[in-house]
Amino acid sequence: MSKDTKRLSWFRTRKGIVLLALFGVAITVAGVLGSDAGRIRVLQLAEKVGLYQETEHEQVAVRDEEGNILYWTCTMHPAVRAAEPGKCPL
Numbered sequence: 001m002s003k004d005t006k007r008l009s010w011f012r013t014r015k016g017i018v019l020l021a022l023f024g025v026a027i028t029v030a031g032v033l034g035s036d037a038g039r040i041r042v043l044q045l046a047e048k049v050g051l052y053q054e055t056e057h058e059q060v061a062v063r064d065e066e067g068n069i070l071y072w073t074c075t076m077h078p079a080v081r082a083a084e085p086g087k088c089p090l
């Protein structure tokens with residue numbers, strides 16, 4: 001048996017097959033969670049089975065020193081700015 005054959009025969013053992021399967025699952029999960037569409041789909045599934053609940057983000061007023069409202073922003077997404085109060089679009 002050559003040296004290369006010995007290296008490859010390790011993958012044919014039960015331990016090797018399990019490790020390869022776990023590696024494949026890890027790569028798949030990383031790919032799904034690494035994309036926005038994948039992350040959204042996982043959250044939708046988690047919400048269906050009761051593991052996650054989407055909450056609405058409130059917009060709060062940003063005021064100047066005199067107390068005048070400059071704009072409205074989301075508490076979770078400060079980059080969101082609106083002229084009127086309402087729900088966060090994200």
